[in-house]
Amino acid sequence: MMKLHIAYLACATAVIGVGLGAAPPAAADHQTTRVVFPGESIQAAVDAAHPGDTVLLTPGTYRQSVTVTTPDLTLRGMGRSTVLKPATTKATESCGEGGNGICVVGKEDKDIKGVTVASLTVTGFAKAGVLSVRTDGLTVQNVTAVKNAVWGIAQERSVRSVFRKNTARDNGDAGLFLANTIKADEGAADTGGTVIERNLLEGNRVGLTVRRLRNLTVAHNQVIGNCAGIFVVGDENKPKAGALTVRDNRVARNNKSCPKTPRLEALQGSGIVLTGAEDTLVTRNRVTDNAGPSSLSGGIVLFKSFVGATSERNRITGNVLKDNAPADLVNTDTGEGNTFQGNSCRASKPAGLC
Template identity: 55%
Template sequence: MTKRQIAYLVCTAAVVASGVGAAAPSACSRTVHRVNPGESIQKAVNTAKPGDVIFVSPGTYHESVSITVSGLTLRGASTRSTVIVPDKASADSACAKAGNGICVTGTKSKPVTDVTVRSLTLRGFKKTGLWATGTDRLRVERVTSEKNGQWGIAQERSVRGVFRHDTVEANGDAGLFLGNTVATEEGALDSKAVIIHNRLLGNRIGLTVRRLRNVVVDGNEATGNCTAMFLVGDENKPRPGALRVTDNFVHANNKFCAATARLPFLQGSGIILTGVEDSLVAGNRVEDNVGKAPMSGGIVLAKNFQGALNQRNDIRDNLVLGNGTADLASQDKGKGNTFLDNECAASRPAGMC
């Protein structure tokens, strides 16, 4: 065994139960706090220091968890075996009162950095399974978030987040939601978020990217939603855009969702761009998204309700077939949008296939 391997083992050797007091630090100040069924995840988080790991054993845990310390890892035994659900008898934390499962919370002046959440399930929360605000380099990996009232996994006012190998299913609004800010109208945030290899199943909207710049959406599967992917911009500056939406499999998003105060009814929409600029949509497989909603279709450049236009977007090299009302649709008069080398059967207006 090399000296490097021995050092790694020493760094990960200290394991303490959450019910015991503060853990003795290991040789490199990294402690693994083990939480067992019947014990409190929040108590372990409260005693942890930057760099520590909270390992949650198999079981069902009835609580909400708030993380405000940088550098923590919250890790379950596996997605199927570690499950966090609401505690209906107690909602004494701000996270729980807001109806969320896990909250990762920082501020603009003092963001929470380098937090990782992985290998667990969040289920049945009134609002959001995992909510993050004021974070930098948050990683959410192999998390299932399902049957939550609003969002499965959501983030605002945050940069350089990575969302990978997650499953978001049967959530009331978006399975994955990334935005500049929820509460106010502001220009687009330079997000640099990465959304890769996730499964977006049976939500109102599989993925919403709202008022952001520089986001990568690659290799995801979306099916059974009312709309698979909604890339939303507006007239504020900086303008939303510079998105890369590539190599996603978007099929049979034919669920019906009634109109809301913000949107008309949704059904049969694959990838929708509205008020977005300078973005690439390429190499995607978009099939069998069928409906008669105003924004139905395979890849749709839709009218923005505030009058912002899609501009200078490049739609190329996509396989777009079997979608109704059209495989490709351009509904606004934005300039510089190009459709090149897409395999499709029908477009509106005609001539884009």
């Protein structure tokens, strides 16, 4: 066992050196890497850590959940072979009790700043693989979130986040779900420039849901084989969702069939959907082979929200669309100022948008 631990520690040291770079001399005295092995408590290591520390999880399966409340902490695995699954006994801490794998949680009067979650797998949780609430500058990178019952990776009441190079596959609702609040009925919140980029979102009910948010970028993602690809969702609250950019994404074959829910009709064949949103730029996306019978089906769809809020002043420009049904571009919204320009497509509803 001692030889095994030494081997893992040597491997861990190599990863730290490659992934994080050499620490400046001044920082080296104050930052600690705490190495955790399967069978040990991640929560104990996180609770013992200080701002700037790294908790490094070696490969293996961890049957536990963990809550991070320390700012500037890095929780890092060693790739997909570092796996978090639900505990085999009843969870006693709040994150696990809520059905989540990793929770990053700030306080009502103070966001938790600078946390990083990276290079691990979260799977099989009853709610979300990773859930963050009241964070500032959170980074979630190279995380694989698979077969969680609701969301792969979810966030609310947070600003300046980066979600990069994650894989969210076969989750019950959205692979990535970002909202102002999950439960409360409020106007859209300004994210301060959150970035969602280069993620693979596959086989979920919805690849990405952005709900009641403003000022963020969705770019260079692969959104494939979900029931619906990308949803930008608003409602009658003020301010509206929008003032964001959806660009350079590949959105293809989102043709799984998902039954209706209390909030939403049955889904199939939706590429990019804007509903109740304003001032959103949708540009340079490649949207192909999304087809279905839903009122939300089609390549790029503008749709009045289910509570009657219209979409206004959205710009759909420079996209490449092919073989979407009932059409490449669909506009059933009655809002004003929406424009369709310079798109490469064959069919639209109504005619004349291509």
